[in-house]
Amino acid sequence: MEPPGAETVVVRYGDMSTKSSRVRRGMEERLVENIEALLADRGVDGDVERRPTRPLVWTDEPTAAAEVAADAFGVVSASPARTLPAEPEAIVDAMAETARTHYDGGSFAVDARRAGDTFPMDSEDLGREGGQAIWDAVEGDFEPEVDLDDPDFTVNVEVREDAAFLYLTEFPGPGGLPLGSQRPVVALVSGGIDSPVAVYEIMRKGCPVVPVYVDLGEYGGQDHRARAVETVRTLGSYAPNFREPLRVVPGGETVELLADSLEQGRMLAFRRFCLAVAEEVALDVGAAGIVTGEAIGQKSSQTTQNLSATDPITDLPVFRPLLTMDKNDITERARAIGTFIDSTIPAGCNRFAPAQAETSARLDRLREREPDDLRERARDAVADLELVEP
Ligand SMILES: Nc1ncnc2c1ncn2[C@@H]1O[C@H](COP(=O)(O)OP(=O)(O)OP(=O)(O)O)[C@@H](O)[C@H]1O
Structure with missing residues (x-):
């Protein structure tokens, strides 16, 4: 499942993040090449962008591209996502729109995370405001219920300094390190x-x-x-x-x-x-x-x-x-x-x-x-x- 307007894949890696910035940069470049090769091999469109800590795949097929990226060694998980400005109003509106498209009853939750300190709200407040917006968007058609422990439907947002990423699904990857970062x-x-x-x-x-x-x-x-x-x-x-x-x-x-x-x-x-x-x-x-x-x-x-x-x-x-x-x-x-x-x-x-x-x-x-x-x-x-x- 992907949010309406999804046009990217957020790629997360694990062990690489413990490396020095020089080594990590080399590994990120390697990972980008490997994801590009996997996409080409499987016939899925996508442009891979190397960004510190979160490579992105720009694509018309976010779910298919996320599944492919989640097969790359080094990747911990990948999510088809919608990119938003790192601004509370834009994020909260997009959460409501996502709920209108995909929510079909049962319990729900917002999982908000924030990196950096330029965003004017902490993640708890963002979760609360997003939850309220979702509630308002769907209460005419459903009897929504908030359950933060085991929700039927979760809207996730990751806010970074320059952009926010809204997503509904995480495809688990194999973890490890990018292929080619060690000798054969x-x-x-x-x-x-x-x-x-x-x-x-x-x-x-x-x-x-x-x-x-x-x-x-x-x-x-x-x-x-x-x-x-x-x-x-x-x-x-x-x-x-x-x-x-x-x-x-x-x-x-x-x-x-x-x-x-x-x-x-x-x-x-x-x-x-x-x-x-x-x-x-x-x-x-x-x-x-x-x-x-x-x-x-x-x-x-x-x-x-x-x-x-x-x-x-x-x-x-x-x-x-x-x-x-x-x-x-x-x-x-x-x-x-x-x-x-x-x-x-x-x-x-x-x-x-x-x-x-x-x-x-x-x-x-x-x-x-x-x-x-x-x-x-x-x-x-x-x-x-x-x-x-x-
Ligand atoms: N014919 C072979 N060619 C290449 N490598 C072999 C061959 N036979 C065994 N090996 C290597 O020796 C290991 C142990 O061999 P063993 O006979 O116990 O395994 P197997 O049951 O044939 O296969 P596997 O270990 O892959 O289940 C294998 O895991 C493999 O790495």
Whole structure:
């Protein structure tokens, strides 16, 4: 719902506001570019204006533009709004007009906020005057009731030094930092439920992502790969100006070798191979680290002991945004961001996991058992990777 005369979107951000003014300015510019790219990608008109603390989108489609802006990383919320002079009379009149258009009975409230000290009224008085104006505007047709705690209808106003913004709805955003405000990372995407959520979470913190899928050959198959491609496509819709093709790295030969030669430690040797692959790609693209979808104890291969045995294959930091999350919460997140359906494409792959899972691997034993040339294998596989545009 938008107020009559709405012609803008008020964009609010969170963590960026704690930065120094120089850093914040850079991030605001980044955020503006990202919102512009999202609007263009989704075919919604809008001109984004960088303003201190509140970027605006000038648009003929405020509700659609607010929904798009609320998908930008860094944004806490976005509201389709009407811009008004920062003057009590103009604001109170617009509140009454908004109520005449949208109020259809029940309780109501005015939520007024004020920044700066040039406005000649405090927010409580503005709320009271606006409430009275709304009451007068609708009492002929309804029996209005004021309820400040749980109203059916709320008219919000944010008064700033140079303008006021009247709005009825807030679309929640992901929070975090604007994409591109951190160095890129390489993400290992298997297309399961977890790794796409990990990618989303690291993007939410500002890191552009180079996605990598290790093809399992006979142990994977077209559908296993399709899950990765589809989830990367969905994730790309949040990052149109940072979209990277999926790097599909042929791992079939190594997976077969591990399946034939290792019972104990097979999964962990494969995980180490994946990390070595990711490191090769990271060196190539200048990425600052590697992202996986692992969470402590979610699978036998993901005990803290096992994680400590896989990481030493790489010198890069391994980022695990889901480390302490529970499966239910991860699944809920996957549904919310739209990757869940893709992740549940039946992959029908052959069983690579050993009958007896290892939960407390020792690095020295793992090194003895795994092929000596795991790194070279990773290097060779990366040399043969295929770029797949999702
Ligand atoms: N074939 C693969 N290609 C790329 N990365 C992979 C692959 N298999 C596993 N990974 C990485 O290792 C992590 C743990 O792997 P695991 O086998 O436990 O996950 P999964 O169930 O296949 O997928 P997910 O963790 O995405 O739900 C994944 O989150 C992912 O980051």
